[in-house]
Every structure is written in structure tokens, then in C-alpha cells.
Amino acid sequence: MKVKCPTCQNEVEWKPENKYKPFCSERCRLIDLGEWASESHVIKGESFNQQLTPQIDEFSEDLPPADEDFFKH
Structure with a gap:
């Protein structure tokens, strides 16, 4: 079977010996x-960060308030 290389459109033999297939x-x-x-x-679609934002926001609601003195050490 022959396919077209996605980059240059040359015909490529689709066989196990072709280690670059489909290129x-x-x-x-x-x-x-x-x-x-x-x-x-x-x-096309949502980015990974867009997919995680609702989950992070939901998780953050369950966290206790931050200790103001935590980073002052």
C-alpha cells in the first residue's frame, strides 16, 4: 500500500521496513x-489549562484559608 508523506506529499510504501512511516x-x-x-x-479544542481550571477552582473552594504567617519565616 502507498500513502502520501504528510510533509512533502511524495508517495511512500507503507511497510514494516519503513521506519519513518507515514513520512x-x-x-x-x-x-x-x-x-x-x-x-x-x-x-482544535480546549487547552489543557482550560480543561483543568474548573477542577482547580472546585478543589480550591474546599481548602482552608491560608495562614498569613506561613511565608514570613
């Missing part, structure tokens, strides 16, 4: 990784 080469794989790292590629 055609390490170069294309690294280009794709760099695009994810620089956030050029993103998956």
Missing part, C-alpha cells in the same frame, strides 16, 4: 515535529 524520510518527520513544537500544527 518518507527522517527529514520530513523532523519538519513535522518542529511544526507541532512551534504550534504551527494544533488540534
Whole structure:
């Protein structure tokens, strides 16, 4: 079976020997990784922090008030 490399669109044989699949080469794989790292590629949806905020707020409500002298030592 042949697929197109997500980076350069060259046809790539999808087989176990191809260690870079679905990419055609390490170069294309690294280009794709760099695009994810620089956030050029993103998956739409809530960020991880947006997902946690309601849980953190809910947890914080159950905590006792902070001791004012705690950090003065």
C-alpha cells in the first residue's frame, strides 16, 4: 500500500521496513515535529489549562484559608 508523506506529499510504501512511516524520510518527520513544537500544527479544542481550571477552582473552594504567617519565616 502507498500513502502520501504528510510533509512533502511524495508517495511512500507503507511497510514494516519503513521506519519513518507515514513520512518518507527522517527529514520530513523532523519538519513535522518542529511544526507541532512551534504550534504551527494544533488540534482544535480546549487547552489543557482550560480543561483543568474548573477542577482547580472546585478543589480550591474546599481548602482552608491560608495562614498569613506561613511565608514570613
